[in-house]
Amino acid sequence: MGRLHLSYLDGRMYTCKYCYTHLALVDDIISKTFHCNNGKAYLFNKAVNVSLGEKAERMMTTGLHTVADLFCIACGSIVGWKYEVAPDRIQKYKEGKYILVMRKVVDFDRTNFGGGNESQAGASDADDAGY
Incomplete structure (x- = not known):
């Protein structure tokens, strides 16, 4: 898979904190309530x-999910995970969606989002993978 550049697109984007490779657009955010x-x-x-990465079952705050780690294709850093399977009917909306960890990304003007230790309630998922 080649490297896809989003710079021609209108809108703010998130890039890898380590190499500034484009990862996602702000317009593609579904939820900011994860942790x-x-x-x-x-x-x-x-x-x-x-x-x-390889699919693995992980126990999250919202239950057992099958996920795969996301690696930046340019530098190899783990930047989040993809939800492959969510067995609970209420969690099915996550399937095929991507989590980016804000401490691993910066926005288009290279502002780091991973500053504080805020915690939010809601549709959060915690994991033991050390993101």
Whole structure:
């Protein structure tokens, strides 16, 4: 898979914190209420310039999910995960969607989103993968 550049698109984007490879557009955010061991995480409809790790079952706050780690294709950093399977009917909306960990990304003007240790209630998922 080649590297996809989003710079020609209108709108703010998120890039890898380490190499500034484009990962997602702000317009593709579904939810900002997720949380992991490293703080805030956002749920996206799609992500680009990522490769998927092996599928694994992980117990999250909202139950057992099958997920795959997301790696930046340019530098190999783990930047989040993709929800593959959510067995609980209420959680099915997550299937095929992407989580980007805000401490692992920056916005288009290279502002790091991973600043504080805020925690939010709601549709959060915590994990033990060390994101």
